[in-house]
Amino acid sequence: MTTAKRRVLATLTECSIELPDDGVTLEKIRHRGTHFRIDEGEFLAFRLERHPTMYLSDSQLGGRYRSPARFHVVTDYRLDLDDETWCVTEHEATFDFDPHLVIEAELDALGRKHAIEEQIETVKTADDPEDAFDNAFDSWIDHWDDKFAEVRGRPVPDDQREEIIRLLVNELRSRAGLG
Missing domain, CATH: 1.10.10 (Arc Repressor Mutant, subunit A)
Known part of the structure; x- marks a missing residue:
């Protein structure tokens, strides 16, 4: 785990900062987060890629863990550490199917x-x-x-x-x- 990732996760956990209400969780940040940045006293930031699907969960069809049809959504999260407000910016959302x-x-x-x-x-x-x-x-x-x-x-x-x-x-x- 990178130093920036460790520091971002520690800050979110130790300060009990409320996460955005778009389904992001500490678990998702820990496992799928990238591009971690932190500027002490100023902000912390990371990027998540998520895969919303119309299926109940990603399928294990044919032994593969993959949804038959889903979006790929890349979102940047930036938290202002002064007032604990989030800026959430969606970079791209593409749909694909197998x-x-x-x-x-x-x-x-x-x-x-x-x-x-x-x-x-x-x-x-x-x-x-x-x-x-x-x-x-x-x-x-x-x-x-x-x-x-x-x-x-x-x-x-x-x-x-x-x-x-x-x-x-x-x-x-x-x-x-x-x-």
Whole structure:
């Protein structure tokens, strides 16, 4: 642990300084903080990268600890030591997703897999597979459109939301033999 990091953490702990109410904790600062700076009597500062996701926790899909879809948010925190006020500045927020993990989480998760497989079989045996597909999956598509609209109050860029939905629909169509 760097000297600056040690001093920042010690100051926050020993002085019982209230942290910003954006979800930052001493644990997150300790494990994910970077760019630690301290000027005695003036300020302390650090940077955090966080990964808000619409999933309950980062997935362990396929043995990997990674969320299928999440934001990468880099935020600078600066505390004025005179009046104990925080200045919180978000540097960047980018969204990304892993197509394989999104498919796995949305189509192959235990709670959904069986229902989706049944609907695919219904589509495959229908007289009008295209109509059956629409009937079977329109509500799923609406669900994904809502789910991927935002992540904890952050809007997902439209092009990426549409790409995720297109990915899922194309995978369903492929599984149903509609190519």
